[in-house]
Amino acid sequence: MKITDKIKKANLIGRGGAGFPTAIKWESVYKAKGVDKCVIINAAEGEPGVKKDGYILANYSAEVLHGVSLAMKYLGAKKCYLYINPAYYQKYRLKILQAVKASGLAKRFEFFVKPHDSGYIGGEETAILNAISGLKIEPRLKPPYPTESGLWEAPTLIDNVETFYNVALVDKGKFKPERFYTINGPVKKPGVYLYPDNWTIEEVLTESGNYPLFPFFVQAGGDACGEVLNQKQLDRAAAGAASITVYDLKKQSPAKLLRYWIDFFAKNSCGQCTTCREGTYRLKELLEQKPMDWKVFSDLVDNLSETSFCALGSSLPVPVRSYFKNVLDNNFKKI
Structure with missing residues (x-):
């Protein structure tokens, strides 16, 4: 049975956050035109509060590399890159190298350490392509998608660390949902x-x-x-x-939490689109004003959701809106 058939049977989805069916992505790269296909393991893990990929690299590097080798064999890929955040590179490099050697991928494997100044956006899949290619680290317009035209315009499979780990379990008949x-x-x-x-x-x-x-x-x-x-x-x-x-609930300051979210997005904006670049800056200004203009604040949040170039800017409204609705009962006076 082909590995993609096994993956379909297991109903495996990607674990990078989007939840896209893994088999469909792999088949898209397989069917794409181009002979120099490649594989990228996304270990950027730049989302605050998420630590699972580091845990997997520390404890299951062999399984991750087994999943990568299956992808490369299926696609006929000649090269794979581990795009990894600097902290994980320092902590787990030797353990990963041992797993690479055991997997037989040593001559086709390369570390690419996520640049320190790339920010959160440096983990977005098309920004990863730009980083490895030596281009400005910012999202690309899609389509084309990386599965069609990715690294150096070659069809490219980009999957999360946990996804490759799960593929290895699927192959060995050990996968559980x-x-x-x-x-x-x-x-x-x-x-x-x-x-x-x-x-x-x-x-x-x-x-x-x-x-x-x-x-x-x-x-x-x-x-x-x-x-x-x-x-x-x-x-x-x-x-x-x-x-x-x-x-x-009693100890968390609403103003501090809102400021944390807005500061994070403002700091990590790549500056490519005006909505995100200027919108987050303006939200920071509004939050410091007394009294604050909540109508303008809400309009800016809506604008980020509807017109941002990539998922970074459009994600800020998620915590802000849900916090106001689910915790503050839409009572702006609690700020």
């Missing part, structure tokens, strides 16, 4: 846990011994882009990269 969860905040045992992928946030917190005994709310899917939920909304699965960050 599970995923890695990162739990953060003022809890008893923060860390990375492996549980069924359909578990609710409440189940993950309870089983891990991290369900708070104080009034709280959570941000699920990343500390920058994740949705904010109150205690009555935990009967759903963690979205995106499956991180769950707990906040103490």
Whole structure:
């Protein structure tokens, strides 16, 4: 049975956050015109609060490289790159090299350390292509997609560390519908846990011994882009990269949290589109004004959602809107 048939049977989806069916992506690269196809392992993990890829590299590098070797064999790819954030490179380089050597990929494998100044956007798939190619690190217009025209215009497969890990399990007949969860905040045992992928946030917190005994709310899917939920909304699965960050409802300052999100997006904007570049800067200004013009603030948030060039700018409204709605009850006076 072909590896893509096994992946389809397992209903495997990508674990980078978008949840795209893995087999469809692999088949797209396979069917694309071009002989110099390549594979990129995305280990940028720039979303605050998400630590699963680092955990996998530390403990399951061999499985990750096995999944990569399967992809390269299926695609006939001649080269693979591990696009990795600097901290993980320092911590896990030797362990990864051991796994590379054992996989037989040594002559076709290359590290590419994510530039320190590339920011959060440096982990976006087309920005990764630009980084490796020596171009300005900013998102490309899509289409064409990397599966059609990626690194040096060659069809390119870009998958997350956890995705390749899961492919290895699928190949060995050991795959279970599970995923890695990162739990953060003022809890008893923060860390990375492996549980069924359909578990609710409440189940993950309870089983891990991290369900708070104080009034709280959570941000699920990343500390920058994740949705904010109150205690009555935990009967759903963690979205995106499956991180769950707990906040103490009584101790968390709304103004500080809003400022954190806006500062993060302002700092990490690549500057390519006016909406994101100027919009986040203006939101920072508004947040410091007394009294604040909430109508203008809301309009700017809507504009980011509707007109940003890439997912960075359009993601800021997710935590902001959900926090106002689910925690603050749309009461701007609580800021």
